Amino acid sequence: MIKDGDRVLLYGEDGTKFLVKVEAGKKKGTHLGVVEFDSIIGMNYGDIVKIGKTNKSYYILPPTYIDDIFSMKRKTQIIYPKDSSYILLKLDIKPGKRVIDTGVGSGAMCAAMARLVGENGKVYAYERREDFYNLATQNLTEWGLIDRVELKLRDISMGFDETNIDALLLDVPDPENYIQQCWQALAGGGMMGVICPTVNQVSMVLEKMYELPFIDVEVWESLMRQYKPYPNRLRPVDRMVAHTTFLVFARKVNSFIKTE
Amino acid sequence: MIKDGDRVLLYGEDGTKFLVKVEAGKKKGTHLGVVEFDSIIGMNYGDIVKIGKTNKSYYILPPTYIDDIFSMKRKTQIIYPKDSSYILLKLDIKPGKRVIDTGVGSGAMCAAMARLVGENGKVYAYERREDFYNLATQNLTEWGLIDRVELKLRDISMGFDETNIDALLLDVPDPENYIQQCWQALAGGGMMGVICPTVNQVSMVLEKMYELPFIDVEVWESLMRQYKPYPNRLRPVDRMVAHTTFLVFARKVNSFIKTE
Amino acid sequence: MIKDGDRVLLYGEDGTKFLVKVEAGKKKGTHLGVVEFDSIIGMNYGDIVKIGKTNKSYYILPPTYIDDIFSMKRKTQIIYPKDSSYILLKLDIKPGKRVIDTGVGSGAMCAAMARLVGENGKVYAYERREDFYNLATQNLTEWGLIDRVELKLRDISMGFDETNIDALLLDVPDPENYIQQCWQALAGGGMMGVICPTVNQVSMVLEKMYELPFIDVEVWESLMRQYKPYPNRLRPVDRMVAHTTFLVFARKVNSFIKTE
């Protein structure tokens, strides 16, 4: 049952979506009409809220992570679900893990990790720019995840405070300059992921990685294609995202095997 | 520090991988030589274990989910990481959720969900075939996830025992026949995913979905391409997986908006 | 040297393109200024034409087939170069061949074939709709290819006039209804191609093909991705064409091998 203070997704008959915080006595104006929050409180998810005098309605849905990030305030390019989902699995993020996210940007990837590490895990999040730091703090607070995140306004060139970290995501404009610092923070066997939009960045990151005890180095890219969901005229959509980023993954070991 | 009974990944100099359970006094024979488990106990992840008299060695790594599923005993086609990762994000699986997985097969997807729902969540897992049911039980036990899973040897044509489920994954040969049962089990606003290897299945599933209060119906496919990680000769690999499955997603609502 | 009556491509400093017919005494107005055709006559391809009093200029280029089709008058969806190029190779179109194109639409594919069959080949082109027939006639005339094409305003349900055809392209809304007629027109060993935007059409076409002596049946789709051509920030473009059509190919034989 929906309570005062809950975040809900209004899903319109026309497919439009609004993510709102339900507050008693307040309302949300939309192009279909005004939604009175008092009429939502006490409803169940999956129910329909009618709009005042018009015949228009919205479905009331619980927001998913994907709803959250496409509705949030942001100042930066976000990591798309096609990429963030694979990163989460590859970095083996799960309840109880201690992980690093840097740079934080608007906080979307940080949130993705924080959701999964649960109450017993922790995300250490480093961001250099104050405006991003503030925005991420605001977004993570709104999502109720701030307690699982230790946000730091900090340049990472001097390294991280933590060691023995399970996994680390590096998402900065010049990732090739921080590979050493990442290796330092990771636990033996820890997983590292790097966001590299250009092939030149991939090459530079690989070169730096090979100078340190990293193994299982992999480079991936993900293409997702959507279909028009018409049973009798089923076909892919006309246009799709062609590229977001290349993904570089590696695993820290404590030293290289010496081959004599 | 690695203890007796831990599961570890042996990662060879030559890139080969063996996932083993470390048991005091025992050993594992490999093509590079014999690994004595006693020499691993007390080591740290990321360390190197030397093999008897040869010069060969293995890195000792903590197994990730991806390591687990590619090492497990299986009798069925598994859902690839490119797909399972997107399903987990799209179905919004996270600590505390109550979800259904059916059919279970070898248990890989069930394990992926169980890892993320944590100790306070639950996976209800339905499997019709006894041999798969037994294998999944065995695999989930080995992974230490069996306590989060309620495995049932059952045909789903009569429906599920649970209601008000947060998310459900349907992975059976004839998914079009169980859409009604899935709708019944889901909570309002709950997420549904369907595995459909062929386009014909997609069409049939869509037709059935449109007969029930489902919204936000989407069809996706995921292509992941790996690169040869050579900084100065960077290029995609020669061959890749062309297809595993189409993914159909939808969201349950309690009833359709009536448009007069 | 460019002569009165030549068709040339004006390629602007800003990347814009205009395909014009150079006519003595005339001119072309563009957003960069007015191009006097008299100043182009006598120039060479690859030269630069300055615009009147401004500092703007255009490169003068010989139009390619791709320039032609993206500049032509059209009323129909065209077959994209990624698809038409593969069709031309797969159908083995080359000088001297006798081929059928139907439906003709705006004439782009017909032109592609006519260019390659040369003066000793022939394209038999069937179009049902008079407006398309007229438009195709006009386009093919403008491109100087009309002599190689025999355009017919005709429904193909009664079949084709020709037999012993080397290759045939079927591009109509209901291709599954004309497979028999196509088989009839083709020579033994002749190549057939079918345009099928939806998977449902592919299934229906395949079913019909298997009822007749066709072998080597193949279904393909082509994805082409462009890159941002920056040497130091090389990466794919952000968005791409996700789908145009599936391509079905088959080869006529005179009868099936009987397997007793």
Added chain:
Amino acid sequence: MIKDGDRVLLYGEDGTKFLVKVEAGKKKGTHLGVVEFDSIIGMNYGDIVKIGKTNKSYYILPPTYIDDIFSMKRKTQIIYPKDSSYILLKLDIKPGKRVIDTGVGSGAMCAAMARLVGENGKVYAYERREDFYNLATQNLTEWGLIDRVELKLRDISMGFDETNIDALLLDVPDPENYIQQCWQALAGGGMMGVICPTVNQVSMVLEKMYELPFIDVEVWESLMRQYKPYPNRLRPVDRMVAHTTFLVFARKVNSFIKTE
């Protein structure tokens, strides 16, 4: 009607293919049995040849370009149809054109061009290695295309003999070293294509191109995916070619527009 000396494709019931030259009195041994060429002479394409005393048969088909290149003797990686088809269209190869192909390798791309330029066109083909030169000569002779090709055993570092060339394909291990020579050979407005298997080559080629009057610089890659042609279980194949080469295209102009 098939005559003595014709090249034909034997297409087996089991999908196997043999490209043979029919010679009176001779025969071809295959895993299905021996094919007597005398029994083929006088048949029509699309007919069936029975094998001696067995119940096995072959279809007799006219070889296409794709049949040719997958049956030829080769010592080099060939350019795949997905790429060669797009190159041919993009470079605007058609009857009457004068084009350059270098390096020639086994001669497949040279043949593709020679087929299309027809009797009034010409392919100037440069190859540095004598073994490739000999093999290409042999293959082009077998395909009956040698008269349209001027094959030269020559290093291209000193440039090409020809000028005013309509189109040029550069396919050598170090393409970045010959961009100047290519510009020299091309006509104003002429089209250039470069084969670059790695991203590093793409970057280097782009850098060199930008130093010369080339415009309309584009980088592409082509992915083609095949489907299992089962009408009721239609789906892509399991594995596909992930990468062959990147394609760089540009157009020569005589000089750059000066922007003051």
